[in-house]
Amino acid sequence: MAGGILVYALHDDEGNFNKNSLGAISEAARLAGELGSEAGVVVVGEVADDACAGLGAYGAKRVFHAKSAPEGLAQPVVDVMASVIRDEGFSYALFGGGLLGFEIGAGLTARLNAGVTMEVTAVKVTDGKLIAERPVLQDSAIVDVGYVGEPGIIIGRLNAFDVNESAGGQAEVVDVDVELSEWSTKARMRTRGEQRGADVNIEDAEILVGGGRGLGEKDNFKLAEELAGAMGGAVAATRAVVDAGWYPYAAQIGQTGKTVAPKLYLAVGISGAIQHKVGMQSSENIVAINKDQNAPIFEFCDLGIVGDLHKILPKLTEAIAAKRSG
Numbered sequence: 001m002a003g004g005i006l007v008y009a010l011h012d013d014e015g016n017f018n019k020n021s022l023g024a025i026s027e028a029a030r031l032a033g034e035l036g037s038e039a040g041v042v043v044v045g046e047v048a049d050d051a052c053a054g055l056g057a058y059g060a061k062r063v064f065h066a067k068s069a070p071e072g073l074a075q076p077v078v079d080v081m082a083s084v085i086r087d088e089g090f091s092y093a094l095f096g097g098g099l100l101g102f103e104i105g106a107g108l109t110a111r112l113n114a115g116v117t118m119e120v121t122a123v124k125v126t127d128g129k130l131i132a133e134r135p136v137l138q139d140s141a142i143v144d145v146g147y148v149g150e151p152g153i154i155i156g157r158l159n160a161f162d163v164n165e166s167a168g169g170q171a172e173v174v175d176v177d178v179e180l181s182e183w184s185t186k187a188r189m190r191t192r193g194e195q196r197g198a199d200v201n202i203e204d205a206e207i208l209v210g211g212g213r214g215l216g217e218k219d220n221f222k223l224a225e226e227l228a229g230a231m232g233g234a235v236a237a238t239r240a241v242v243d244a245g246w247y248p249y250a251a252q253i254g255q256t257g258k259t260v261a262p263k264l265y266l267a268v269g270i271s272g273a274i275q276h277k278v279g280m281q282s283s284e285n286i287v288a289i290n291k292d293q294n295a296p297i298f299e300f301c302d303l304g305i306v307g308d309l310h311k312i313l314p315k316l317t318e319a320i321a322a323k324r325s326g
């Protein structure tokens with residue numbers, strides 16, 4: 001469909017859709033409304049038809065369900081999305097970001113010889129076409145990116161798009177049977193490990209307390225956990241502490257870990273190395289506690305507290321708990 005926008009919806013083994021994907025569907029529906037077009041969704045793997053149809057609540061008109069394609073790997077999804085785009089004539093593919101979204105978006109771009117914009121923070125409609133807004137020069141300027149051909153691939157920053165659960169009703173579920181390319185089936189998913197060792201999916205948390213080497217030792221992570229608990233948030237970590245075995249890899253933020261964009265990122269005992277920064281710089285508010293006033297994190301946080309975390313954290317936790325209970 002001309003002007004149509006196709007989104008991929010990632011789900012877990014229980015069939016719950018990822019918040020970031022729901023944001024992308026909501027955004028696609030909003031934009032499709034302005035274009036007078038349709039937001040379509042691709043779902044792969046075992047998910048109940050009801051759950052697929054339920055994506056209509058976020059504005060999806062049709063859900064293309066490839067049951068036999070495996071979930072969690074990029075190449076099979078590229079096969080399915082490329083096939084749906086070709087058969088149905090979608091003009092754009094929109095991703096909410098996250099590691100898998102980046103990989104699928106990049107694969108789709110190569111497969112369809114398309115144009116791609118990454119790290120997109122907003123999308124608008126101009127003269128009947130989508131324009132992606134992308135921050136550049138360390139977020140000091142925004143450029144508008146349009147597409148000269150179709151399809152145009154748009155990969156958002158993680159959680160760039162808000163979830164809107166009242167955009168529509170039930171979606172039509174269309175079963176698709178796509179023949180996967182030979183190379184797409186070479187890798188097999190043995191286990192899904194994104195939440196290994198962590199109770200909460202940090203990519204979905206609105207409040208994160210990031211703990212670094214400044215915590216001093218593994219047991220001191222309980223200070224970060226107590227603070228996160230008091231605020232109703234989750235705990236994240238730097239690579240330094242993950243490598244030291246203080247915290248699970250599932251909680252690692254950064255270049256070789258996860259990308260997060262919570263409403264509040266509270267960095268405790270974290271120096272702010274570039275490899276860590278790239279994973280959390282999109283957080284709405286960054287607060288840092290560090291005893292070294294020259295720590296790089298003070299160059300990009302919104303609020304910096306110079307001091308010893310061992311003294312500050314217990315008092316902060318107590319104060320927040322008291323405020324919330326009273």
Ligand SMILES: Cc1cc2nc3c(=O)[nH]c(=O)nc-3n(C[C@H](O)[C@H](O)[C@H](O)COP(=O)(O)OP(=O)(O)OC[C@H]3O[C@@H](n4cnc5c(N)ncnc54)[C@H](O)[C@@H]3O)c2cc1C
Pocket residue numbers: 211212213214215237238239240241252253254255256257258268269270271272273274275276279289290291292295307308309310
């Ligand atoms: C290829 C590559 C990929 C990488 N990928 C990642 C990645 O994905 N994620 C990541 O995080 N890192 C990554 N790194 C590592 C990165 O370069 C840093 O080494 C790491 O982020 C540092 O972690 P940290 O801030 O916990 O430790 P440090 O840099 O040692 O900082 C500890 C901070 O704690 C402060 N501190 C100490 N005691 C206290 C106290 N009592 N109270 C308050 N503050 C205190 C110190 O002043 C210091 O600023 C990568 C590196 C490479 C080379």
